[in-house]
Amino acid sequence: MDEQLGLRTWRIDGAFTTPKRDHREMMLGYPYNFNTIENIAWSELLKNPIVTAQCGNDGNRIATATETLRQTTQHSAQLLNERARLLANGAQFDRALRDAAAIRAILPGSGLGYLCTGDAYCQQGHYAAAISIYDQGLQAVLKSDPYYQQLQQQRIAAIANNNQRVDIIIRLPLDIIISHILPKERFLQQPNGLYYDLGSKKGHPQLVRFAPYIQSLRVSKKVFLDDLFSRAHFSNLMVLDILDPYSTPHGPIKSGLKMVAASLTHLYIKNGYMFQLRDILEPCPNLVSLTTEEVEIDMPLSTHYPKMKHLSIHTTSKRRGFDEDTVVDLLSRFPSLLSFAITPMPDFWLLTILYDHCPYPQRLHFGGTSNSSDNTEVHPSRKGVTLARLHGYRHFYMQGHDGRLVQRRSAIDGDNSTQAFTRLTDVRFSDGCSFHCGSFLAWIIRNAPNLKAINLLEPLLQPAVADVLANSKHLSKLEIRRLSEHGYSFDGDFEGIFQFFRYHISMGVQSTLQELIIRAGMTLSTKLRWLRFIPKLKGLKKLEILSSHILKDCVPLMEAIGQGCPVLEKLTIGGYYSKIDEGLVKPLRQYPNLKCLRIRAKSLSDNDLVALTTFPSLEVLYLPCGVPDFMMEKLRSHIPKIIIE
Numbered sequence: 012m013d014e015q016l017g018l019r020t021w022r023i024d025g026a027f028t029t030p031k032r033d034h035r036e037m038m039l040g041y042p043y044n045f046n047t048i049e050n051i052a053w054s055e056l057l058k059n060p061i062v063t064a065q066c067g068n069d070g071n072r073i074a075t076a077t078e079t080l081r082q083t084t085q086h087s088a089q090l091l092n093e094r095a096r097l098l099a100n101g102a103q104f105d106r107a108l109r110d111a112a113a114i115r116a117i118l119p120g121s122g123l124g125y126l127c128t129g130d131a132y133c134q135q136g137h138y139a140a141a142i143s144i145y146d147q148g149l150q151a152v153l154k155s156d157p158y159y160q161q162l163q164q165q166r167i168a169a170i171a172n173n174n175q176r177v178d179i180i181i182r183l184p185l186d187i188i189i190s191h192i193l194p195k196e197r198f199l200q201q202p203n204g205l206y207y208d209l210g211s212k213k214g215h216p217q218l219v220r221f222a223p224y225i226q227s228l229r230v231s232k233k234v235f236l237d238d239l240f241s242r243a244h245f246s247n248l249m250v251l252d253i254l255d256p257y258s259t260p261h262g263p264i265k266s267g268l269k270m271v272a273a274s275l276t277h278l279y280i281k282n283g284y285m286f287q288l289r290d291i292l293e294p295c296p297n298l299v300s301l302t303t304e305e306v307e308i309d310m311p312l313s314t315h316y317p318k319m320k321h322l323s324i325h326t327t328s329k330r331r332g333f334d335e336d337t338v339v340d341l342l343s344r345f346p347s348l349l350s351f352a353i354t355p356m357p358d359f360w361l362l363t364i365l366y367d368h369c370p371y372p373q374r375l376h377f378g379g380t381s382n383s384s385d386n387t388e389v390h391p392s393r394k395g396v397t398l399a400r401l402h403g404y405r406h407f408y409m410q411g412h413d414g415r416l417v418q419r420r421s422a423i424d425g426d427n428s429t430q431a432f433t434r435l436t437d438v439r440f441s442d443g444c445s446f447h448c449g450s451f452l453a454w455i456i457r458n459a460p461n462l463k464a465i466n467l468l469e470p471l472l473q474p475a476v477a478d479v480l481a482n483s484k485h486l487s488k489l490e491i492r493r494l495s496e497h498g499y500s501f502d503g504d505f506e507g508i509f510q511f512f513r514y515h516i517s518m519g520v521q522s523t524l525q526e527l528i529i530r531a532g533m534t535l536s537t538k539l540r541w542l543r544f545i546p547k548l549k550g551l552k553k554l555e556i557l558s559s560h561i562l563k564d565c566v567p568l569m570e571a572i573g574q575g576c577p578v579l580e581k582l583t584i585g586g587y588y589s590k591i592d593e594g595l596v597k598p599l600r601q602y603p604n605l606k607c608l609r610i611r612a613k614s615l616s617d618n619d620l621v622a623l624t625t626f627p628s629l630e631v632l633y634l635p636c637g638v639p640d641f642m643m644e645k646l647r648s649h650i651p652k653i654i655i656e
Contacts, residue, residue, distance in 0.1 A: 120151070122156045240267050440467040465489055531556065535561045560592075573603075608632050
């Protein structure tokens with residue numbers, strides 16, 4: 012405020028300015044020293060002046076006046092802060108920011124002004140501006156300042172709020188999104204077409220509107236397909252899932268299938284109690300994949316379907332398998348099948364005639380319902396089964412040289428076997444394997460001279476299996492799965508596991524075992540006796556220890572692995588949304604050649620995060636979400652590549 016008497020004015024940056032004098036004031040002998048500093052910082056006025064000469068008690072009075080000035084300034088700053096807060100609450104943000112700037116001007120060494128400014132920005136939702144002012148404050152004030160810790164806390168909160176993203180689009184009605192937000196052509200012309208889930212007639216108008224662009228459709232409840240498909244031309248419909256045809260009359264569904272038969276290639280029918288298989292196939296000759304549940308196949312089919320590649324028929328209502336004539340007629344209609352699933356399982360005779368009618372099956376699933384893990388890759392020109400799941404039988408079936416399945420009983424004479432699986436490099440024995448089929452497992456391994464990887468349950472690694480594994484010259488990977496704590500009990504006889512590890516320990520750096528994966532289930536602790544062998548594997552390069560909870564008593568184990576596995580380069584610990592006790596990360600920094608570390612956990616303690624910045628040779632780090640930004644900055648300054656999962 013510039014007063015008429017020529018008094019110095021106060022600027023917002025906290026300095027006094029002296030109004031300029033003209034030559035007339037100089038001629039009149041105006042009593043100013045013109046070498047006086049034009050700008051004086053307000054903070055300088057709050058310091059005790061150096062008194063070189065004084066009269067009487069003037070020194071003490073000057074000190075008292077200065078202290079009073081300090082207190083008055085502090086009180087003024089508090090009043091300005093209170094007024095700024097009230098102004099911000101009333102959405103008068105410009106005036107609030109003006110008061111906050113005044114606080115910074117009169118008390119530049121205090122965090123109060125920066126805190127007040129940042130809070131005003133946060134109330135407006137300007138979190139990036141708030142983060143910037145908090146950063147300025149943390150650099151300008153001392154750590155001993157009473158507001159320093161509040162600045163840190165408010166900065167973290169602002170960063171978290173700034174990272175939040177609210178998807179308002181998904182809360183809007185679909186019509187508004189399509190009509191007013193998304194470009195129409197971009198929305199409709201998706202690479203894989205549109206998918207639509209229809210549950211009732213209420214969705215008919217919207218579905219009809221997009222009919223030419225629909226490629227996948229799922230219908231449920233009482234949806235009359237003939238009525239739906241008569242309203243528009245579904246010219247690109249390729250995939251149709253009918254979830255509850257039992258509640259809909261048979262006629263409309265059959266008529267509806269005829270309307271889309273030209274483009275339909277994949278069909279799934281659930282609860283199709285009213286249907287015969289021929290009711291589905293005859294109106295849809297272009298089907299490539301068909302999956303049915305509770306559809307009858309008793310009536311013989313009348314034609315062939317060379318386009319069909321994948322057929323799954325599941326009828327849980329049948330207690331006995333299908334008769335031979337029915338199944339033979341069924342298979343004779345599909346000469347190009349690549350995968351075949353049927354429930355209930357016909358008798359074993361089916362395996363002996365399968366290739367007489369279908370020379371190309373690569374994936375078989377007999378008995379029980381299939382799941383997504385069965386979707387192994389198939390090749391139209393390749394012969395021979397790559398996946399076979401046979402449920403409920405005491406016989407084993409293996410692929411012969413010509414691709415046929417040959418029956419082998421559980422008592423296998425390994426010494427006299429001439430069977431060889433030269434292309435078998437990776438084998439996984441599923442959880443359904445009996446604990447008593449060790450001789451069968453050993454027979455497979457013995458006849459797979461190029462085996463490189465094996466995956467099996469803990470109880471299946473029996474002494475007989477360990478014996479033949481010792482002769483697997485190319486075995487480089489072992490994945491061992493512990494039994495679920497709620498599954499079958501295991502008596503703890505680990506002699507086969509001991510034997511396997513002792514062999515590879517005795518080989519030292521000449522051991523072929525380079526990768527070990529341990530799926531330990533719910534909890535991992537050193538009570539698992541065979542864990543003590545891991546630190547003695549000199550040739551181990553990749554190790555994964557997967558568990559829902561890794562206990563703190565594993566710290567000595569982690570330390571021993573670092574000392575005993577000198578060439579270990581890749582390490583994974585934890586599991587999806589798992590818990591890793593504090594202190595388990597710090598020993599990992601002693602691993603001399605560790606290049607890649609993957610920590611799979613829902614969170615890590617601050618101490619473990621700090622320990623990660625001390626790893627000497629780490630190049631790649633995989634971390635869970637939820638790492639604070641300031642800690643991430645420190646990690647990035649030490650580790651070249653960090654991936655958040």
